[in-house]
Amino acid sequence: MRSPLTPEMATQEVQLNETLAHLKTESETLKTKLEEERAKLHDVELHQVAEKVEGLGQFVMKTRRTLKGHGNKVLCMDWCKDKRRIVSSSQDGKVIVWDAFTTNKEHAVTMPCTWVMACAYAPSGCAVACGGLDNKCSVYPLSLDKNENLAAKKKSVAMHTNYLSACSFTNSDMQILTSSGDGTCALWDVESGQLLQSFHGHAADVLCLDLAPSETGNTFVSGGCDKKANVWDMRSGQCIQSFETHESDINSVRYYPSGDAFASGSDDATCRLYDLRADREVAIYSKESIIFGVSSVDFSLSGRLLFGGYNDYTINVWDVLKGTRVSILFGHENRVSTLRVSPDGTAFCTGSWDHTLRIWA
Amino acid sequence: MNCVALPRMSSKTHSSNNIAHARRTVQQLKIEASIERIKVSKASADLMNYCSEHARNDPLLMGIPTSDNPFKDKKPCTIL
Numbered sequence: 001m002r003s004p005l006t007p008e009m010a011t012q013e014v015q016l017n018e019t020l021a022h023l024k025t026e027s028e029t030l031k032t033k034l035e036e037e038r039a040k041l042h043d044v045e046l047h048q049v050a051e052k053v054e055g056l057g058q059f060v061m062k063t064r065r066t067l068k069g070h071g072n073k074v075l076c077m078d079w080c081k082d083k084r085r086i087v088s089s090s091q092d093g094k095v096i097v098w099d100a101f102t103t104n105k106e107h108a109v110t111m112p113c114t115w116v117m118a119c120a121y122a123p124s125g126c127a128v129a130c131g132g133l134d135n136k137c138s139v140y141p142l143s144l145d146k147n148e149n150l151a152a153k154k155k156s157v158a159m160h161t162n163y164l165s166a167c168s169f170t171n172s173d174m175q176i177l178t179s180s181g182d183g184t185c186a187l188w189d190v191e192s193g194q195l196l197q198s199f200h201g202h203a204a205d206v207l208c209l210d211l212a213p214s215e216t217g218n219t220f221v222s223g224g225c226d227k228k229a230n231v232w233d234m235r236s237g238q239c240i241q242s243f244e245t246h247e248s249d250i251n252s253v254r255y256y257p258s259g260d261a262f263a264s265g266s267d268d269a270t271c272r273l274y275d276l277r278a279d280r281e282v283a284i285y286s287k288e289s290i291i292f293g294v295s296s297v298d299f300s301l302s303g304r305l306l307f308g309g310y311n312d313y314t315i316n317v318w319d320v321l322k323g324t325r326v327s328i329l330f331g332h333e334n335r336v337s338t339l340r341v342s343p344d345g346t347a348f349c350t351g352s353w354d355h356t357l358r359i360w361a
Numbered sequence: 362m363n364c365v366a367l368p369r370m371s372s373k374t375h376s377s378n379n380i381a382h383a384r385r386t387v388q389q390l391k392i393e394a395s396i397e398r399i400k401v402s403k404a405s406a407d408l409m410n411y412c413s414e415h416a417r418n419d420p421l422l423m424g425i426p427t428s429d430n431p432f433k434d435k436k437p438c439t440i441l
Contacts, residue, residue, distance in 0.1 A: 302419035
């Protein structure tokens, strides 16, 4: 039952509503101004400028290794800086470290939860981080002793209020960046588990993140179910740029090697390229025949090729400059869920719901 | 979407929350609107330059000899 409004409360309510309406108008004006400013500099399309660039020939890329051992969907993988080891995580709760040259399993950890959606290798190669439905990110130091129980040395670092969707060490083993279904990203000190900075701005689950190449400074990009890709200042926690052109969830974001741009992959079946200095989308990688979502994207070393793993089990390879598809790769027997190019660019690895990982070169 | 009738919050609290959110949105937009931008033509040229400068060091782009790629097997081994 509604309590009666006093005359004072009624006046206050009118004033608050007026302030709100005023702020909303200011908001709309600023959005329009933002679009106008961006449009002023949109003098040409990337693919037009790239017409004078030599076209790419035929690519022969094949599966060179298949890593078998997970008992359920592979959800995430990451390369070690040594260019041969890989960590992968699965719906079955297992995290496995592989030697990709020999396909041998070097370590295996069983997590207390299923759906380990995120995993990352530490820069030193001496630890891995992982998490998922447990809402946490935990770090496991890797022991040289194969018989040692890795779970015993586990360190809980991050705590979110919903699932962990992605994690990444920063330049050292000391800090981890996480993204979560709780709509936030966060930066953590590994040793103490302390929250160093949190990043608020997404209106829904954050699904992915990528750190800018170290030369470019302290920023990272995140993508979410709100269809936005946000660029953040790691020190201040401020969102410095935001892009909203995708038509559905953004599952993957990856910086262009120079740090001046980033690519995204979405459930809207497109990959897109956003240039940070032009502050706009500069390319869309799509075809009418491609109707399934993109789960994961990564660039080749020079940035000329963009690899996309798709929910229709394929990998599409795109000419980043010309916007055309140069190759389509088959092999997986279910969704490709994760894709990363190796640190020296000699190969890329994919993980799939078909329980396997494949190395392509 | 089903709308659930919520018990009526104090109007002041409800509007204050909305106002705080709206203020943050305006602040955020001001920050985003004020950054310096360059033309797409210039940005594109820079992307192209980066690609061409690094192309020869991109193994997946150029293809490297089998002997240099640890993932590409040399001649298959025959077990005698």
